[in-house]
Amino acid sequence: xxxxxxxxxxxxxxxxxxxxxxxxxxxxxxxxxxxxxxxxxxxxxxxxxxxxxxxxxxxxxxxxxxxxxxxxxxxxxxxxxxxxxxxxxxxxxxxxxxxxxxxxxxxxxxxxxxxxxxxxxxxxxxxxxxxxxxxxxxxxxxxxxxxxxxxxxxxxxxxxxxxx
Amino acid sequence: xxxxxxxxxxxxxxxxxxxxxxxxxxxxxxxxxxxxxxxxxxxxxxxxxxxxxxxxxxxxxxxxxxxxxxxxxxxxxxxxxxxxxxxxxxxxxxxxxxxxxxxxxxxxxxxxxxxxxxxxxxxxxxxxxxxxxxxxxxxxxxxxxxxxxxxxxxxxxxxxxxxxxxxxxxxxxxxxxxxx
Ligand code: SF4
Numbered sequence: 513x514x515x516x517x518x519x520x521x522x523x524x525x526x527x528x529x530x531x532x533x534x535x536x537x538x539x540x541x542x543x544x545x546x547x548x549x550x551x552x553x554x555x556x557x558x559x560x561x562x563x564x565x566x567x568x569x570x571x572x573x574x575x576x577x578x579x580x581x582x583x584x585x586x587x588x589x590x591x592x593x594x595x596x597x598x599x600x601x602x603x604x605x606x607x608x609x610x611x612x613x614x615x616x617x618x619x620x621x622x623x624x625x626x627x628x629x630x631x632x633x634x635x636x637x638x639x640x641x642x643x644x645x646x647x648x649x650x651x652x653x654x655x656x657x658x659x660x661x662x663x664x665x666x667x668x669x670x671x672x673x674x675x676x
Numbered sequence: 677x678x679x680x681x682x683x684x685x686x687x688x689x690x691x692x693x694x695x696x697x698x699x700x701x702x703x704x705x706x707x708x709x710x711x712x713x714x715x716x717x718x719x720x721x722x723x724x725x726x727x728x729x730x731x732x733x734x735x736x737x738x739x740x741x742x743x744x745x746x747x748x749x750x751x752x753x754x755x756x757x758x759x760x761x762x763x764x765x766x767x768x769x770x771x772x773x774x775x776x777x778x779x780x781x782x783x784x785x786x787x788x789x790x791x792x793x794x795x796x797x798x799x800x801x802x803x804x805x806x807x808x809x810x811x812x813x814x815x816x817x818x819x820x821x822x823x824x825x826x827x828x829x830x831x832x833x834x835x836x837x838x839x840x841x842x843x844x845x846x847x848x849x850x851x852x853x854x855x856x
Contacts, residue, residue, distance in 0.1 A: 570855065587819070587837060587839055588839070589817070590838065590839055621826075621833070622831065
């Protein structure tokens with residue numbers, strides 16, 4: 513956080529926008545494999561993602577800001593994932609859900625991308641095969657911390673405008 | 677391995693009577709009956725097993741192949757077909773070995789078993805075995821840009837053919853998770 517760079521108002525503005533963003537995440541579930549079952553459990557009522565404002569999946573990348581990549585990504589699927597990522601509007605965050613998306617997992621073979629960060633940038637990695645719902649919630653909270661720590665460009669531009 | 681007393685499965689007896697030397701080997705293991713047939717007669721054998729009323733293998737359970745490179749067996753490839761007779765509740769396995777290791781090929785049985793269409797495409801995709809007479813022999817699982825046949829034993833286990841340009845990833849990348 514660069515609160516010392518700006519005035520009180522602009523840094524509060526940045527904090528406020530980040531606060532608003534981190535409590536209204538719209539996930540796009542890119543579900544390709546068995547981790548999807550765990551995603552279903554974590555996204556249903558028992559674990560209550562709505563506590564984090566991240567309950568409502570959007571099935572258009574243009575309406576989403578959190579890309580949840582859930583399951584093995586093959587080289588054949590990789591262009592699709594990249595296109596989905598590119599279609600999302602900024603600001604956007606990517607969560608790699610399960611070891612297959614983090615590193616390729618045990619699929620060390622001709623078919624599988626050895627970690628989706630070889631294609632798109634990733635904000636948060638969740639290990640596990642599949643991860644327990646608690647691990648997903650933990651990742652969500654860490655992503656929220658990351659969003660809270662980011663600065664809003666609008667607030668930044670206010671800071672950088674020369675004062676005369 | 678070959679136990680003659682156990683190979684007297686009626687279908688194998690009929691097969692040998694019909695095709696003689698074209699039935700190269702038969703064996704049975706715990707009720708698992710197998711015949712290896714010459715690739716030239718493979719299509720005729722399948723036609724016979726399908727049409728003959730006493731065989732009546734009307735259902736293709738599976739069609740696959742394997743690469744025997746590491747076993748140092750010749751010929752290198754073997755196509756394996758599993759058949760099932762719904763009328764007699766009976767299974768039979770037929771194998772055939774395409775003779776040319778460089779450009780292996782056998783006849784397609786899609787005209788006999790339509791279910792062989794996709795498995796033959798998969799065998800072409802994974803092992804590079806051609807099927808003469810197949811209506812649409814192209815890759816089924818891998819992308820069209822893929823070079824080679826990944827289930828061949830000489831396909832390098834670490835070889836990747838990415839479709840998307842990969843981002844450079846340093847091994848010692850710092851964790852970006854906690855930055856405040
Ligand atoms: S990490 Fe495990 S559960 Fe998840 S997609 Fe891979 S194999 Fe399936």
